[in-house]
Amino acid sequence: MLTLGGEQVEEAVAGAVALLRTATDRDWEAVRAGRLEWDCRQTAEHIAGDLIAYAGQLAGRATQAYVPFEITLDDGTGNEGVLRVVETTGVLLAATLRTTPREVRAFHPYPFRSANREGFAAMGIAEVLLHTHDIAEGLGLTYEPPARLCADVLTRLFPHVRPGTDPWHTLLWATGRGDLPGRPAVTEWRWRNNLVIDAERLTLQGVTPAAATDLAAGGDGGFAWVEGGPYQGTRDAAGMLLKAYEAGVHRPEWGVFVLVRRDDGRAVGGMGFHAAPDEDGRVEVGYDLAEAARGHGYATEGLRALSAWALARDEVTSVFATTEPDNTASQAVITRAGFHRVTGDDTEQYAYELRG
Template sequence: MTVTAADLGRALESVDRALRPTVTQDWTRKAGELDWDCRQTAEHVGDVLMSYAAQVVSRPQDHYVRFLAKADEGATPQELLELALTGARLLKAAVSTSAEDVRAYHPTGKADPEGFAAMGCAELLLHGEDLATGLNTRLDPPREVCANVVARLFPGEAPASDPWDGLRWRAGRIALPGRSRQTEWKWQGAPLGDEASRSVNGVCL
């Protein structure tokens, strides 16, 4: 696989490293340019990565496994970070124990474990940056992981020499020299050539 469970592990380590020092701060701050605050963003990351893990192990063909992961009302910033990273660890375990021919529902097409791993890395890193920005710190993700994610989710010519810039540009987060910020974008959840993916513009799912 181009994107592996090990990539998920490296992505979560970079997010943990960036955000661990911020757990004494106020996580009701706005998360970057999102409408969510940091608490809601951490909940979203934990929920969506647990949802991806559930898809990989349960393999529904036409729906998401029906649940919502939320933090307790009194959860501390440290516990919110734990929730987000737990989602990543569960997805990592699901991907590492699944055969490559597994397929499960996603709005962008029936994804394989590699696709869910790539989408999980993207969610973790992009929203990790939202959290880092809101908490006045910086995320510095592993560039090889970013390159693998871009190659899997956004097939075609790499848009930037820095894969992290490339991922952020592909996901409508930044402009690049000579390339304006994208207002509509989609990623490829289904394996290339497996089936046509359905467009999902401007959102991470």
Template sequence: MRRQAEQDAATPGPVTADDLDQAVQLALATLREAPPTAWDGKAGTLEWDCWETVEHLSDDLFAYAAQLGPRQPPLDGEVPFLWEPRRPGGPANAIHADHAAGPVGLLQVLEASGAMLIAMVRTAPPSTRSYHGFGISDPEGFAAMGVVETLVHTHDLAEGLALPWAPPTALCARVLHRLFPDAPYDTDPWPTLLWATGRAELPGHPRRTTWRWNGVPRS
């Protein structure tokens, strides 16, 4: 298992729309196991509750899709949707789910937002470049960002909802290679991704208190 993980990390391949689709569908399958009464609890170490965290993840996926949408994507800022929190300390979102629709509706919002980014990654020319605060990026980069957001926020949610969550090794290896070129590649990719995003210890490496990825296309 460890040797296979190292091989996957050494030659991970590009991040694709299929990878993002897999991440979103795995997240949905896990989150659908949560009891309807559990969504008001905190999501792991975040200050947001689980409902807000799914809205935030949905908003991330929508926002990345929006950046790829214009014929001439912006290189100096975000497409200017209005992002605002609904309470002090809550996530600043453009996307909110109707509470009356319950958890089923909330997860439909997540799936729909993911589908928008999946479609944009599939259809945008590879030469497309658009703004992100962590570096002007391409469709593959936005796919990788969407995968990371989905994997790590599902980790936060799984902690809050007491659900098991362990995404595929090869998928983690591909997004590490694309967005975290300074991350170690002799460690298991999933714990390494949690370390790279400040969520876990990694033996032999100091825990990160701040972090960011590098969205610039890899040469």
């Protein structure tokens, strides 16, 4: 699903609460939640705490740290009361998602210190699905959420994980809660919200496998494009990203980015890496712009920002780019971004390099 938001959060919460209500007569504090150190009661309270925390991050537009508050249940609150709190915090997160503009990002530590509304929706759904599994395992209940919700979470928070035929069991494996044939056990894990690189007039927003699927199929990838966008090169790059994701070799920070104008939130082009840095520390970049956005210096600005980000990584020694000999506009962009040509006039493509 391209759009992930309040409706899916409510669906996840409703399914979880319906199952757990069948066991409210049990002593949740006496039972450990699956493989966690918490008991089932603590785990249910944790779900509610995460849902309200995510709503608070977005509603408060927190950018540097978590908003310093937490939820506390009244003394004597029973299991049914806990579930009512889970329902309520789910509604609050869903309402916040529906009223938060797409370009808003708020603080979350993993791994690039921010997430947009879709990222917070995915994290909220993941907390509900995974911790309901933990509680259900402790209480001896059978729980299997909709495969579609699991796939939505995987394509947004686990772009580095090769998808499997069963999204739910792939998600459980990716979070250390189960086994998959032919894959090693997971003992440590973090989910990965998309990387956003700041430039002066633009942000370079990392494309998730969910967005790449839509772009490659002819859609907008969830971005509001200027007239004529996205250009075919961006769609082709999205297709390459999908192939890497399906093969389990996609490294999100070395993928595709969409150039988005700060002043109006419109996407103007695509830019990204052909692959992760090679053994010599060289990484290749490519880019395109929608025709309506050309002539404003966006490509140069984006290329400078992306190259600077790459060269700041220890594993990168140089950034490489190629262009056709007759593409003088592209050559001008590369030159203005500080690259130097490293091939002669007799080559089929001109190659340029920028070293750190």
